[in-house]
Amino acid sequence: xxxxxxxxxxxxxxxxxxxxxxxxxLPYGWGTGGIQVTASILGPSDVLKVIDQGADDxxxxxxxxxxxxxxxxxxxxxxxAEATVIQxxxxxxxxxxxxxxxxxxxxxxxxxxxxxEPRLAETxxxxxxxxxxxxxxKLYEDIAQQGESASSYNHPxxxxxxxxMSPSPIPGFDNPKLDRNPALLLFGAGREKKIYAVPPYTPVxxxxxxxxxxxxxxxxxPCALCGSTAHYLDEIVTDDRGGRMFVxxxxxxxxxxxxxxxx
Amino acid sequence: MYVAVKGGEAxxxxxxxxxxxxxxxxxxxxELGLAQIEQQLSLAVDRVMAEGSCHDRGLxxxxxxxxxxxxxxxxxxxxxxxxxxxxxxxxxPLETGRMRVLRRIxxxxxxxxxxxxxxxxxxxxxRLLDFALAAEGAPPPPPAPEAEASGAPMPRVSEILAxxxxxxxxxxxxxxxxxxxxxxxxxxxAPRALRLQALARGDEGFLLGLGYSTQRGYGNAHPFVAELxxxxxxxxxxxxxxxxxxxxxxxxxxxxQMVNQFAGAGDAPPQFTRGYGLAxxxxxxxxxxxxxxxxxxxxxxxxxxxxxxxxxEEFVLLHADNVEATGFVEHLKLPHHVDFQSELEKLRSxxxxxxxxxxxxxxxxAE
Numbered sequence: 001x002x003x004x005x006x007x008x009x010x011x012x013x014x015x016x017x018x019x020x021x022x023x024x025x026l027p028y029g030w031g032t033g034g035i036q037v038t039a040s041i042l043g044p045s046d047v048l049k050v051i052d053q054g055a056d057d058x059x060x061x062x063x064x065x066x067x068x069x070x071x072x073x074x075x076x077x078x079x080x081a082e083a084t085v086i087q088x089x090x091x092x093x094x095x096x097x098x099x100x101x102x103x104x105x106x107x108x109x110x111x112x113x114x115x116x117e118p119r120l121a122e123t124x125x126x127x128x129x130x131x132x133x134x135x136x137x138k139l140y141e142d143i144a145q146q147g148e149s150a151s152s153y154n155h156p157x158x159x160x161x162x163x164x165m166s167p168s169p170i171p172g173f174d175n176p177k178l179d180r181n182p183a184l185l186l187f188g189a190g191r192e193k194k195i196y197a198v199p200p201y202t203p204v205x206x207x208x209x210x211x212x213x214x215x216x217x218x219x220x221x222p223c224a225l226c227g228s229t230a231h232y233l234d235e236i237v238t239d240d241r242g243g244r245m246f247v248x249x250x251x252x253x254x255x256x257x258x259x260x261x262x263x
Numbered sequence: 264m265y266v267a268v269k270g271g272e273a274x275x276x277x278x279x280x281x282x283x284x285x286x287x288x289x290x291x292x293x294e295l296g297l298a299q300i301e302q303q304l305s306l307a308v309d310r311v312m313a314e315g316s317c318h319d320r321g322l323x324x325x326x327x328x329x330x331x332x333x334x335x336x337x338x339x340x341x342x343x344x345x346x347x348x349x350x351x352x353x354x355x356p357l358e359t360g361r362m363r364v365l366r367r368i369x370x371x372x373x374x375x376x377x378x379x380x381x382x383x384x385x386x387x388x389x390r391l392l393d394f395a396l397a398a399e400g401a402p403p404p405p406p407a408p409e410a411e412a413s414g415a416p417m418p419r420v421s422e423i424l425a426x427x428x429x430x431x432x433x434x435x436x437x438x439x440x441x442x443x444x445x446x447x448x449x450x451x452x453a454p455r456a457l458r459l460q461a462l463a464r465g466d467e468g469f470l471l472g473l474g475y476s477t478q479r480g481y482g483n484a485h486p487f488v489a490e491l492x493x494x495x496x497x498x499x500x501x502x503x504x505x506x507x508x509x510x511x512x513x514x515x516x517x518x519x520q521m522v523n524q525f526a527g528a529g530d531a532p533p534q535f536t537r538g539y540g541l542a543x544x545x546x547x548x549x550x551x552x553x554x555x556x557x558x559x560x561x562x563x564x565x566x567x568x569x570x571x572x573x574x575x576e577e578f579v580l581l582h583a584d585n586v587e588a589t590g591f592v593e594h595l596k597l598p599h600h601v602d603f604q605s606e607l608e609k610l611r612s613x614x615x616x617x618x619x620x621x622x623x624x625x626x627x628x629a630e
Contacts, residue, residue, distance in 0.1 A: 019448060020446045021448070022346040023339070023343045024343065025343050027339065027593060028587045029591040029594030053599075053600055053601045059274065062271040062272050066272070119577055146616070148612065148616070150609070151609075152602075169602050194448075217612065218608070249601050
């Protein structure tokens with residue numbers, strides 16, 4: 001049932017496919033959609049990596065990785081290069097993905113228009129008509145009022161020139177990585193019971209205007225651990241006097257860079 | 264200095280060990296047995312069965328024990344178990360009109376065939392803390408006085424009204440097998456069978472609030488309890504290979520039928536309409552609230568104005584499930600620092616522009 005939904009999703013890039021999501025042993029909102037998608041595509045030779053906020057050692061990533069090691073007996077890794085399936089929440093790894101890799105996103109709200117129109121019956125109609133004026137007007141108002149888009153994460157993207165899609169709550173910094181990515185990108189929303197996909201090399205464009213192109217953002221600092229000026233950074237509060245420290249959110253990429261490994 | 268947050272695994276193990284100790288509480292106090300929960304916290308067990316959509320008192324009691332009495336957590340445990348079970352058949356519709364009745368009351372008639380049967384109810388108890396219960400080891404209460412069951416049929420009030428033509432007849436059962444909320448995602452507009460499934464497993468508190476709102480003008484309800492009944496209904500299965508129906512046991516259910524006036528529209532004459540509530544176990548508040556909300560959700564089909572929250576199908580059905588709701592509300596506990604970091608940078612950027620424009624108000628606009 002899930003594989004059929006995935007196939008449909010791949011056939012219609014960016015289009016949300018309803019599926020009969022089940023209760024999982026983890027709560028809704030904690031990656032049940034991603035878990036169901038991952039479980040349905042894992043094979044005996046796969047190597048699984050699970051990240052949350054870019055890191056392998058965040059508690060929910062640890063919990064999900066352990067769940068699959070225990071229930072599926074699958075090999076796990078923290079190294080992006082070694083993984084064949086990567087389940088993620090809120091990030092796309094810094095290391096470019098390959099054709100033999102699948103990235104599974106945990107999605108809280110699959111409907112990109114939900115803040116503008118909460119009714120699913122209505123958003124379905126808008127998608128059918130490719131009527132995305134609500135999102136465009138919102139973006140226009142943001143720019144008119146405050147000079148730039150107000151959305152810093154989960155910025156909507158147009159997939160293959162047709163469907164507006166939520167990229168899940170990844171920072172805008174990661175949006176460009178969606179475009180023509182060699183890996184298969186699968187999105188699972190368990191509570192909302194939707195699956196969607198971006199097949200390899202599909203054009204994905206962040207919603208913007210010609211004269212106000214989409215501008216990904218990153219804290220203007222080098223990583224305090226590896227020195228990278230290209231990776232997305234977490235901001236760490238180090239004292240109560242305004243002290244801050246910036247470190248890579250992608251723990252694997254940070255370790256690679258610190259060790260001087262080629263990226 | 265910053266130390267990378269390692270050791271999530273050890274922290275999780277330690278948290279689980281602590282949880283197990285907290286669940287047990289003071290080891291000097293005797294451990295709670297499942298039989299005690301099932302027998303003495305029976306309404307909690309019923310609520311967990313109803314919201315967990317799984318009729319098994321023993322498993323519900325186990326879930327309550329495991330969840331430390333958190334009934335939503337217990338319903339979740341039961342759901343996660345239930346979803347692993349094979350679904351082998353759909354039962355015939357329950358004949359609640361023929362249930363073995365433990366309680367049956369009607370607010371619309373002073374007396375009626377089968378009579379009013381109070382049963383084991385809190386109604387008419389005075390809500391004074393009974394400190395005698397605090398003294399443990401008291402002998403069990405004397406048996407309640409019993410009367411011989413009349414054996415007289417207990418026709419449903421809604422049927423009595425329907426025979427007079429005053430009650431709107433429901434549309435005959437839709438396609439068999441009935442739709443299954445647990446197999447297919449909800450789509451809108453949802454047929455009533457699916458709506459009732461969603462309400463039956465919906466959160467009692469959420470439905471209570473919505474039902475209450477319809478009584479206070481948000482949804483224009485004029486409800487009467489035509490009938491509220493609690494009892495054991497036979498579950499009948501019709502295996503195709505047998506060719507005849509067989510009874511596979513009884514389940515305790517609470518059923519509520521509310522009567523509401525309806526002005527009529529188009530071809531439909533003025534008549535009563537029905538709000539229907541049914542829940543596993545003894546869940547009166549739930550069944551009544553469900554009946555109110557079911558009736559409110561009929562607005563679209565009856566051509567009434569849909570204005571109140573309780574009449575809004577998407578709003579009600581997509582927010583009534585407490586396992587979904589608690590998961591999504593509580594997921595805010597998970598780390599969100601990547602998103603928050605992007606919000607920080609965004610706000611700093613917008614603020615910088617704001618400050619610059621304030622400093623030079625006549626500067627040429629960006630556009």
